Amino acid sequence: MMQRRDGETIAVIVSCEHASRLVPKRFEDAFASARDALATHRGSDIGALELARRFAKDLDAPLFATRVSRLLVDTNRSHTSKSLFSAWSRELPAHERERIVEEHWRPHREAVEGAVVSMLETADVVLHWSVHSFTPNLNGDERRADIGLLYDPSRTAEREFAGCYARILAAIDPALRIRKNYPYRGTSDGLTRHLRTRFAAGRYLGIELEVNQRFPLGQQEPWVRLQRQLIGALRDSLETYRQHGLRAPATTRRSR
Numbered sequence: 001m002m003q004r005r006d007g008e009t010i011a012v013i014v015s016c017e018h019a020s021r022l023v024p025k026r027f028e029d030a031f032a033s034a035r036d037a038l039a040t041h042r043g044s045d046i047g048a049l050e051l052a053r054r055f056a057k058d059l060d061a062p063l064f065a066t067r068v069s070r071l072l073v074d075t076n077r078s079h080t081s082k083s084l085f086s087a088w089s090r091e092l093p094a095h096e097r098e099r100i101v102e103e104h105w106r107p108h109r110e111a112v113e114g115a116v117v118s119m120l121e122t123a124d125v126v127l128h129w130s131v132h133s134f135t136p137n138l139n140g141d142e143r144r145a146d147i148g149l150l151y152d153p154s155r156t157a158e159r160e161f162a163g164c165y166a167r168i169l170a171a172i173d174p175a176l177r178i179r180k181n182y183p184y185r186g187t188s189d190g191l192t193r194h195l196r197t198r199f200a201a202g203r204y205l206g207i208e209l210e211v212n213q214r215f216p217l218g219q220q221e222p223w224v225r226l227q228r229q230l231i232g233a234l235r236d237s238l239e240t241y242r243q244h245g246l247r248a249p250a251t252t253r254r255s256r
Contacts, residue, residue: 010241011123012061013115015130016052017076017108017191018045019065027072027092034071034088041135042086043069047216051227052131058231059238061129064112066104073100075108076130076190113195120203127161129234130192130208133216134183145179147230148210150186152193155201158186162207164240169233176229183210 021043023031037043049065056063066075071086078084084105085097092100112128119126136143149166151158166178187193192206209230215223 008124009122010125010127010238011119012059012127012129012238013112013119014052014056014059014061014063015112015128015191016045016048016063016065016132017074017130018070018132019049019052020044020067021069021071022067023069023072027089030092031071031088034086038069038071041133041213043071045131045133046213047211047223048131048133050216051133051211051230054227055129055131055231055234059234062115064108064115066108068104073105075105076132078189078194079105081189109191109194112191113198116195116199116204120199124203125157126199126204127238128192128195128204128206130190130206131211132208133211133213136212136214138183143183143212144177145182145210146177146212146215146226147179148182148184148208149178149180150184150188150190150192150208150210151181151206152187152196153181155196155205157202158205158207161205161237161241165207165233165237168236168240169229172229172233184208 021038023034023038031038034043052063052065055061070076072089074081074084074086079101085092085100089097089100116126116128134143134148147169149162151162153159162180166180169176170178186208190208192208195204195206198204211226211230215226
């Protein structure tokens with residue numbers, strides 16, 4: 001938790017909605033043909049859990065991570081979304097799908113929301129840092145970014161914090177290709193969009209970090225370096241918030 005000069009406090013919560021590629025044993029038969037898909041970006045956000053754990057540890061923040069694959073149920077989709085279930089889980093009986101929702105989808109969403117409620121009892125603002133990764137190529141199209149920041153542009157605090165983070169990260173490593181609301185829109189269906197309906201714009205900041213999977217799938221040294229840079233940029237962004245608010249310019253720093 002950081003504190004601004006005027007006494008306003010900001011708390012941080014880290015989540016990872018696509019952390020796992022696991023499917024419970026009782027669904028082994030239904031997912032027999034999904035083995036290849038589970039090993040790819042379709043089964044989980046490759047590298048995201050490792051990074052989320054490092055964020056949480058370094059910032060001493062609570063971490064909420066899913067324990068099953070998004071191909072079983074996608075906790076980053078609303079209950080009515082057509083992509084809540086995959087082609088495999090969609091074929092399960094209705095009572096099994098509802099059981100999956102009650103055992104995996106609802107507990108994760110309620111845990112994150114409950115943590116925000118609890119933190120707002122003692123903090124003025126909660127930053128929800130949702131960690132994701134994206135495949136470098138999708139359907140033959142190259143994703144031209146290393147880092148994406150997803151947020152709601154109409155919410156001033158989210159827009160300013162994302163901008164502050166992008167400036168600081170670019171100063172740390174100018175070679176990084178950083179894009180805002182890419183490769184997805186921050187207002188698309190997701191947990192952060194749901195939580196924006198529950199909490200005021202000035203009190204809840206829901207930002208999704210998207211990392212190109214070429215890093216966790218590549219050599220270890222660049223991946224570890226990127227993790228340090230991403231975490232350092234968030235620490236510096238929080239410090240900027242503490243000292244100046246979000247409009248202050250980023251301090252130029254050398255690449256780590």
